[in-house]
Amino acid sequence: MYHMLHFCYAFEDYKETADWLLAQTELRPKVAVICGSGLGAFAELLENQTAIPYKDIPHFPQSTVQGHAGRLVFGEFDGKPCVCMQGRFHFYEGYHISKVTFPVRVFHLLGVQTLIVTNAAGGLNQDYKVGDIMFIKDHLNIPGMAGLNPLGGLNEERFGVRFPCMSDAYDKDICSIAMETAKELGYAPFIQQGVYTMVAGPSYETIAECNMLRMLGADAVGMSTIPEVILARHCGLRVFGLSLITNKVVKDYDSHEKANHEEVLRTSQHRAENLQNLVSCLVAKIG
Numbered sequence: 227m228y229h230m231l232h233f234c235y236a237f238e239d240y241k242e243t244a245d246w247l248l249a250q251t252e253l254r255p256k257v258a259v260i261c262g263s264g265l266g267a268f269a270e271l272l273e274n275q276t277a278i279p280y281k282d283i284p285h286f287p288q289s290t291v292q293g294h295a296g297r298l299v300f301g302e303f304d305g306k307p308c309v310c311m312q313g314r315f316h317f318y319e320g321y322h323i324s325k326v327t328f329p330v331r332v333f334h335l336l337g338v339q340t341l342i343v344t345n346a347a348g349g350l351n352q353d354y355k356v357g358d359i360m361f362i363k364d365h366l367n368i369p370g371m372a373g374l375n376p377l378g379g380l381n382e383e384r385f386g387v388r389f390p391c392m393s394d395a396y397d398k399d400i401c402s403i404a405m406e407t408a409k410e411l412g413y414a415p416f417i418q419q420g421v422y423t424m425v426a427g428p429s430y431e432t433i434a435e436c437n438m439l440r441m442l443g444a445d446a447v448g449m450s451t452i453p454e455v456i457l458a459r460h461c462g463l464r465v466f467g468l469s470l471i472t473n474k475v476v477k478d479y480d481s482h483e484k485a486n487h488e489e490v491l492r493t494s495q496h497r498a499e500n501l502q503n504l505v506s507c508l509v510a511k512i513g
């Protein structure tokens with residue numbers, strides 16, 4: 227059990243990992259991408275790639291969830307260097323919250339300036355359809371409100387300030403570029419902009435919880451992303467986030483629908499190509 231005041235990692239641990247990675251590749255990425263459930267095929271498109279299994283990287287946790295391959299891939303899109311997490315870590319896997327977010331600070335030390343986070347999420351907004359892509363404009367940090375924030379404990383000033391601002395968490399300029407890119411690709415009919423909320427998981431939400439989350443103003447719900455975004459903003463990275471709406475949450479007691487990870491992975495596969503095109507064009511534009 228970790229005490230709140232104890233870091234799970236010291237600054238030197240992040241630095242050791244970053245230096246180890248810098249010795250594995252000549253690429254110096256300015257953009258990092260975290261792939262959500264079933265969305266990791268994106269990394270296969272990277273040119274000149276160096277792929278490193280998480281198990282070989284000092285201090286890195288392991289991926290335990292289906293649809294998260296567990297490799298860090300360095301490569302290029304249109305000559306723009308990028309590093310991509312093929313698989314993320316979730317709190318419900320049993321990792322301390324600072325472990326879930328470990329790679330984000332490593333990216334910062336690698337020289338990354340922009341983080342793109344992707345996830346699979348359940349649609350709470352009834353206007354959303356399965357297969358829609360929601361650009362995240364804001365978030366509701368439910369575990370954070372219950373005391374589970376990745377910045378809890380002593381502040382590491384070498385990364386950022388004690389009380390970072392979150393009202394500007396999602397970069398409006400990158401979101402506009404992403405919208406423009408989606409239009410160019412003909413994807414506008416299935417793009418949404420909305421609020422993502424995180425629950426700790428791994429159980430999916432009850433009907434009452436879904437209704438509550440919707441009432442609170444959330445458009446989509448998942449079990450990830452927000453801790454990564456908070457750590458990224460703390461150390462000054464610009465953030466763009468998107469959710470693939472893989473299922474509609476159940477909000478009606480007469481419904482026979484049941485949330486399940488197989489459906490999540492099926493929808494991810496169905497939209498994988500669109501997402502890959504969108505994110506790769508975005509990396510090429512902002513990298």
Ligand SMILES: O=P(O)(O)O[C@H]1O[C@H](CO)[C@@H](O)[C@H]1O
Nearest residue numbers: 262263345346448449450490
């Ligand atoms: O957020 P990502 O990693 O995309 O995965 C989402 O899909 C899984 C549930 O089906 C949960 O892990 C949820 O967070």
